[in-house]
Amino acid sequence: MTTSIQSFHDLTAQTIDHQEQPLSAYAGKVLLVVNTASECGFTPQYAGLERLWRELQGRGFAILGFPSNQFGAQEPGSDAEIKTFCDAKYHVTFPMFAKVDVKGPGQSPVYRFLTAHHGEPRWNFHKYLVGKDGQVIQSYESKVEPNDRGLRAAIDSALGA
Numbered sequence: 001m002t003t004s005i006q007s008f009h010d011l012t013a014q015t016i017d018h019q020e021q022p023l024s025a026y027a028g029k030v031l032l033v034v035n036t037a038s039e040c041g042f043t044p045q046y047a048g049l050e051r052l053w054r055e056l057q058g059r060g061f062a063i064l065g066f067p068s069n070q071f072g073a074q075e076p077g078s079d080a081e082i083k084t085f086c087d088a089k090y091h092v093t094f095p096m097f098a099k100v101d102v103k104g105p106g107q108s109p110v111y112r113f114l115t116a117h118h119g120e121p122r123w124n125f126h127k128y129l130v131g132k133d134g135q136v137i138q139s140y141e142s143k144v145e146p147n148d149r150g151l152r153a154a155i156d157s158a159l160g161a
Contacts, residue, residue, distance in 0.1 A: 005109070005113055006134075007133065007134030007135065008023055008026075008031070008033075008110075008113060008114075008130050008134040008135070008136070009023050009024040009026065009027045009134040010023075010024070010134070011023045011109055011110055011113060013066075013097050013098070013100075013108070013109075013110050014097060014098040015095065015096070015097055015098065016067075016079045016082065016083045016096040016097055016098055017079075017083070018079065018098060021095075021097070023110070023134075026062055026064070027132075027134065028060065028132050029060045029061060029062050029132060030060060030061045030062075030129070030130070030131060030132055030155060030158040030159050031061075031062050031063070031064055031128075031129070031130040032049075032052070032061075032062075032063045032064070032127055032128070032129055032130075032155070033063075033064045033066065033110070033114060033127070033128040033130060034049065034063065034064070034065055034066070034125055034126070034127050034128075035066050035067070035068045035100075035102045035111075035121050035124060035125065035126055036065045036066065036067050036068070036075070036086075036096075036124065036125060037067065037068065037069070037071065037072075037074040037075040037124035037125070038067075038074070038075055038077060038082060038085045038086075039072075039074040039075065039076070040071070040072070040074040040075075040123075040124040040125065042123070042124055042125035042142050042143075043074075043124075043125075045125050045145060045146055046086065046089070046090035046092055047090055048145055048146030048147050049063050049065070049092075049094065049146045050090055050091060050092055050093065050094065051146065051147075052146045052147070052152075052155075053093065053094040054093070056155065056159070057094075059159050060132070060159060061155065061159060062094065062095065063094040063095070064094070064095050064096075064097065065086075065092070065094060065095065065096040065097065066096075066097045066099075066100050066102065066108070066110065066111070067079070067082050067096070067097070067098075067099040067100070068099060068100055068101065068102045068121075068124070069099060070101060070102060070103060070104070071121075071122075071123050071124050072124075074124055075099060075124070079098050079099055082096070082099065083096060097110075102115075102120065102121050102126075103115070103120040103121065107120075113136075114128045114130075114136055114139075116136075117136065118136050118138070118139040119139060121142075122141070122142070123141075123142040124142060125142040126139065126140070126141060126142050127139065127140040127144060127151070128140075129151075129154055129155065129158060131158050131161065132158070132161065137154065137158055138154060
């Protein structure tokens with residue numbers, strides 16, 4: 001089955017509201033895919049991610065958040081609780097998906113694709129930059145902030161491609 005997956009756009013994921021979402025809906029867009037957590041030292045990055053999303057979404061850019069409880073048990077809540085937290089504390093409007101495993105035997109198909117050539121996340125708020133063609137361009141460690149100049153340059157370059 002995984003051999004037929006040639007692109008991020010070949011996948012489907014469940015939204016945080018438990019609706020099936022074909023990721024082909026994002027074909028032609030530059031994506032920043034982030035594994036998120038509500039109780040992490042990096043959680044304030046939600047604010048920077050939201051700013052980046054609001055600034056660039058009109059140029060064909062999207063941020064996709066995938067909550068995960070695999071690092072320090074820092075995302076213990078249900079999808080509904082996560083959605084409420086993100087809305088109330090950070091006013092998140094970028095697409096959020098149901099909680100997933102980003103590594104290990106239960107790894108979601110989305111993260112199996114993302115990590116195939118770019119390594120598994122080592123902590124929350126690891127970022128994968130996906131090009132318009134659905135291929136992973138680069139990954140960024142958790143400490144790379146959404147307003148990082150290098151990340152922004154890579155996003156702008158991908159948007160111009």
